[in-house]
Amino acid sequence: MSSAAPSIAVELRDVRKSFGKTEIIRGASLAVNAGERVAIIGPNGAGKSTLFNLISGRFGPTSGEIRLRDERIDGKPPYEIARRGLARSFQVSNLFTRLSVFENVRCAVLYAMGYRYAFWRFLADLKDANERAEAVIAMIKLDRRRDHLAMNLTYAEQRALEIGITIAGGADVILLDEPTAGMSRSETARFVELIREVTVGKTLLTVEHDMGVVFGLADKIAVLVYGEVIAFDKPDAVRANARVQEAYLGSVLAQGH
Amino acid sequence: MAATSEHLTRRDWILWIAFALVLIAAPLLWRSSFAQTLLSQIGIAIIACLAYNILLGQGGMLSFGHAVYSGLGSFIAIHALNLASKGQLAIPVSLLPLVGGLAGLFFAAVLGYVTTKKSGTTFAMITLGIGELVASMSLMIPEFFGGEGGVSGNRVFGKPVLGITFGPQIQIYYLIAVYCFVSTAAMYALTRTPLGRMLNAVRDNPERVEFVGYSTQHVRYLAFMISGFFAGIAGGLGALNFEIVTAEVVGAARSGAYLLFVFLGGATFFFGPILGAVLLVIALVLLSELTKAWLLYLGIVFLIMVMYAPGGLASLIMMNLRVAVFGKLNRLWRHYIPLVIAGLIALAGAAAMIEMVYQLQLNEALGPQMLFLGLPLDASGVAAWAGAVAVLAVGVGLFERLRRGFGREWNRIQEEIAAEIARREAAA
Numbered sequence: 001m002s003s004a005a006p007s008i009a010v011e012l013r014d015v016r017k018s019f020g021k022t023e024i025i026r027g028a029s030l031a032v033n034a035g036e037r038v039a040i041i042g043p044n045g046a047g048k049s050t051l052f053n054l055i056s057g058r059f060g061p062t063s064g065e066i067r068l069r070d071e072r073i074d075g076k077p078p079y080e081i082a083r084r085g086l087a088r089s090f091q092v093s094n095l096f097t098r099l100s101v102f103e104n105v106r107c108a109v110l111y112a113m114g115y116r117y118a119f120w121r122f123l124a125d126l127k128d129a130n131e132r133a134e135a136v137i138a139m140i141k142l143d144r145r146r147d148h149l150a151m152n153l154t155y156a157e158q159r160a161l162e163i164g165i166t167i168a169g170g171a172d173v174i175l176l177d178e179p180t181a182g183m184s185r186s187e188t189a190r191f192v193e194l195i196r197e198v199t200v201g202k203t204l205l206t207v208e209h210d211m212g213v214v215f216g217l218a219d220k221i222a223v224l225v226y227g228e229v230i231a232f233d234k235p236d237a238v239r240a241n242a243r244v245q246e247a248y249l250g251s252v253l254a255q256g257h
Numbered sequence: 258m259a260a261t262s263e264h265l266t267r268r269d270w271i272l273w274i275a276f277a278l279v280l281i282a283a284p285l286l287w288r289s290s291f292a293q294t295l296l297s298q299i300g301i302a303i304i305a306c307l308a309y310n311i312l313l314g315q316g317g318m319l320s321f322g323h324a325v326y327s328g329l330g331s332f333i334a335i336h337a338l339n340l341a342s343k344g345q346l347a348i349p350v351s352l353l354p355l356v357g358g359l360a361g362l363f364f365a366a367v368l369g370y371v372t373t374k375k376s377g378t379t380f381a382m383i384t385l386g387i388g389e390l391v392a393s394m395s396l397m398i399p400e401f402f403g404g405e406g407g408v409s410g411n412r413v414f415g416k417p418v419l420g421i422t423f424g425p426q427i428q429i430y431y432l433i434a435v436y437c438f439v440s441t442a443a444m445y446a447l448t449r450t451p452l453g454r455m456l457n458a459v460r461d462n463p464e465r466v467e468f469v470g471y472s473t474q475h476v477r478y479l480a481f482m483i484s485g486f487f488a489g490i491a492g493g494l495g496a497l498n499f500e501i502v503t504a505e506v507v508g509a510a511r512s513g514a515y516l517l518f519v520f521l522g523g524a525t526f527f528f529g530p531i532l533g534a535v536l537l538v539i540a541l542v543l544l545s546e547l548t549k550a551w552l553l554y555l556g557i558v559f560l561i562m563v564m565y566a567p568g569g570l571a572s573l574i575m576m577n578l579r580v581a582v583f584g585k586l587n588r589l590w591r592h593y594i595p596l597v598i599a600g601l602i603a604l605a606g607a608a609a610m611i612e613m614v615y616q617l618q619l620n621e622a623l624g625p626q627m628l629f630l631g632l633p634l635d636a637s638g639v640a641a642w643a644g645a646v647a648v649l650a651v652g653v654g655l656f657e658r659l660r661r662g663f664g665r666e667w668n669r670i671q672e673e674i675a676a677e678i679a680r681r682e683a684a685a
Binding site: 056057077078079082083087088090094095096097098099103106107108110111112115116117118119120121122123124126165168169 | 263264446447449450451452453454455457458460461462464465466467468469470471472475476479483
């Protein structure tokens, strides 16, 4: 691939998803360049979380193509997609509740570091995996809570661990689903800093409602309205976009197909 | 909290050495042939219960049909024994349990492939179905399962090696003890490997596991096969120990016993199933001798444990150990002793009534006169029933009163411990 044209990390081509008779994603197309930070915004029910679920393999799309770099991943199970270097976080913290913080993070590095289903090696001897897990815990600033069970953490700590599990495996495409949801202002500010740190050099897609976070973090913004990407551009251009303003003024219904 | 080392600590080593010593010394201290039979069965049950707990406790898989794997291991082992004693198969007796293990592994690989495609309720249903399937096949294929009489064998054949014939029970016991120790160590080791940890992760949150690169189905399948292997070893040892294998070893009652006693022992701790195995043999061998109503008592105990101590015996021990570590256990003793006495009074009342019902219903020919704890009772008389009800009422009343006092003290102690931990963390 030439260095002049940026390579595409994630691409959606006319992706559709129906649940029963209801079509939630209606021909969404999007091409995210490697290394870009993209925020996906849109009104409630626009299909943002569904879009994440399609990309990460939780559901398969009804039609259309999803590519990770040059490879089609639509319809593949989540673990196949994760092994190809795409990791995601969840809107509601999705942790290994009865395992410690350290164990949570280590579970997320094992496969990526090649230990897979090994039952002939002791965890204690996996120096690189243990060091990586410790490093991630330090990065998300949970080192003092290392040996606590995930279920006993505070809300903000659980959100941090959620991010830790997501980035631990070293995936280069990161999807964060409302990482700052439910946090106070000061917590949010700190958290945005954290997200910026842990995603340096990576491709980031994030669903976010807090416009401060969106404009502070994103290189580009994708606006999803009724299952379609109606705008995908630099923040200033999106802010000025008439269609986006219209959508947010509540006249979304009128322009539906 | 200090970073926990993952290598075996000195305390771990002491525990393992103690376990080995107990296995070696038990039949020397307790020399009757009955004791040897009992200990042999306990050794086998420990392997079977630990194998079952790979599914239940480690992986969150509720199986209603694990006797299939120990039982088929038994059958294959006894057939191998018979071939070997006829000289058609060159294998020493000491390796026959491994044949059982490989059989368990093989059947777990075949049947488990279907079973572990699903989790949760569906998994439980499939295990139940496969259990019934194999149990019914045991009646349809008498050539393999031996029909009503089962398959018998003789473990003494060929020339003795170093004077060991495996004829005497004590020699079989030590064979079982060696397998028990090695299997226990191997299953413990499994909990400290990548697969073992991911199995816990699958138990806690199967969805997230898929997003960190693991196929939950594959994790469950591998664990199922490993569990089947160790269950098969237990089955093979059982075949050698009893020298007869009947269809009941693959039956639902056996599967149910694994579940019940692993739960009673405590599925959340590695050593819980070991306690469960001891209870299993005591209940099956001793309690069933003591009273015809033993299954009823077992059911009541199970109900009480599910409701009040879902972590089983192991978690009760660990909770008290925690209190002891903080030096507060002496405050509980003066509650425990009266509680136990009140509990025994209530039990005596309840047991008297249960035994009277059994006397009237099952021992009709013997009439209503019976002995209960050395006390002559007339099961058809009002006095005996009124007495039993009174004893039960007194016991329950006392227990309830004492329990409240104990509950308050327990909560106070837990709060004190929590406060102390917080203090230590702040100081660190």
